[in-house]
Amino acid sequence: MKPEALKELIYKMADDLLILGHRNSEWTGIGPLLEEDIAFSSMAQDKVGQAQNLYQILHSLGESEPDIVAFTRNAPQFHNCQLVELPIGEYDFSLVRHFLFDTADALRWEMLTTSSYEPLAQVAKKFQGEIRYHVLHAKTWITQLGSATEESISRLQLALNYAFPFALGIFESSPYEKEIIAEGYFGGEELLKEKWMEKIKSVLNETQLILPDEKIITPVLGGRVGIHTEHLQPLLDEMTEVVALEPHAEW
Amino acid sequence: MVTRETLLEILESVKDPEIPTVSLVDLGVIYNIEIEESGVVHIQMTPTFAGCPALRFMQFEVERVLTEHGILHKVEVNFEQAWSSNLVTDRGRERLKSFGLAPPPRFIGEPDLEKLLHKVPCPFCDSVNTDLRNPFGPTLCRSMHYCNDCRQMFEQFKPV
Numbered sequence: 475m476k477p478e479a480l481k482e483l484i485y486k487m488a489d490d491l492l493i494l495g496h497r498n499s500e501w502t503g504i505g506p507l508l509e510e511d512i513a514f515s516s517m518a519q520d521k522v523g524q525a526q527n528l529y530q531i532l533h534s535l536g537e538s539e540p541d542i543v544a545f546t547r548n549a550p551q552f553h554n555c556q557l558v559e560l561p562i563g564e565y566d567f568s569l570v571r572h573f574l575f576d577t578a579d580a581l582r583w584e585m586l587t588t589s590s591y592e593p594l595a596q597v598a599k600k601f602q603g604e605i606r607y608h609v610l611h612a613k614t615w616i617t618q619l620g621s622a623t624e625e626s627i628s629r630l631q632l633a634l635n636y637a638f639p640f641a642l643g644i645f646e647s648s649p650y651e652k653e654i655i656a657e658g659y660f661g662g663e664e665l666l667k668e669k670w671m672e673k674i675k676s677v678l679n680e681t682q683l684i685l686p687d688e689k690i691i692t693p694v695l696g697g698r699v700g701i702h703t704e705h706l707q708p709l710l711d712e713m714t715e716v717v718a719l720e721p722h723a724e725w
Numbered sequence: 726m727v728t729r730e731t732l733l734e735i736l737e738s739v740k741d742p743e744i745p746t747v748s749l750v751d752l753g754v755i756y757n758i759e760i761e762e763s764g765v766v767h768i769q770m771t772p773t774f775a776g777c778p779a780l781r782f783m784q785f786e787v788e789r790v791l792t793e794h795g796i797l798h799k800v801e802v803n804f805e806q807a808w809s810s811n812l813v814t815d816r817g818r819e820r821l822k823s824f825g826l827a828p829p830p831r832f833i834g835e836p837d838l839e840k841l842l843h844k845v846p847c848p849f850c851d852s853v854n855t856d857l858r859n860p861f862g863p864t865l866c867r868s869m870h871y872c873n874d875c876r877q878m879f880e881q882f883k884p885v
Contacts (some may be wrong), residue, residue, distance in 0.1 A: 516865055519778075519865055520774060520775065520865060521776070522776055523775040523776020523777065526775075527804070596807065597804050604865075606885075607860045607861065607868075607883070610839065610842075611860050
């Protein structure tokens, strides 16, 4: 076993889910309509739950308890891609991010169902069923709003132009990429990206939205090695506010 | 030593905290029960959804009833067998319906959600003239639908 490679892989997935889960939860109470409020809140709960299970696996590999790992690190110690830490913005941005990230996430879990690391393959099978609902939700709204009114189309297009370079950062290559693939832990970011491009293109083809040309775009990288935007630390400060008040409280 | 039948009867009293008519055995959340030669009962549970906030409470409840009946036990929560709505028993399905929740349709292989969430039979009037309103609902395991015949919102226990 190559524990360092495995941990790196699991950390980035868990951190993506925790941070996006937190961002989704910011829609609770302020969704543009009640049903969207419920949807983003439910997806938040799924993602934080999934993150917790991944931190639990990391704990079995010798890392600290899930709560410690989730609530006591600072921004440079997080491995999430920058896409997930961006503020929720307007609903158009949150929807586009949800579509871009969750499409990749669903494909990632599908690939991980055959991981040679059994605990990861087990949770992958579990999360796959949950993420299907997230993808269905994203697709429903993207296809509807992506061909609805001039305003809905132009808003989504602007959000897509803004989010796409960050979304390419999901697939930032790991320093352990070769070991991860050779050991059969995961098929690798490059393969995932190929599948993802195909999938998002097929959905966008049903709309009037245009995917920016990847060739002329510089992906926003760095998240996987702890380089983050100025938005992550304030998120962490808010997320850990209660824990910080009483770090040793028993719940 | 406790028999399997008695054990199942005892466990039948532990219900889903959010659906008090359906037991954890009927939901498939308790997916394996073994009685060791020493008499120690080994129970394996798996959550419906990874983020289910009721999971720990359900585990405590299982441990509590077993302790009350003086049964030595080991209760474990894991993902060795991922939960699927196909595990809900026939009795569980009837009870979901009587609670006002459309039972999850059974499926083979991977669920095709766009089909399975479409025209879900209304648990109140059995009409299939219904629309999906939201693949998410008041809890992670429920979706929301509207019946065009009896004109009521209803929830479905999601196929997963």
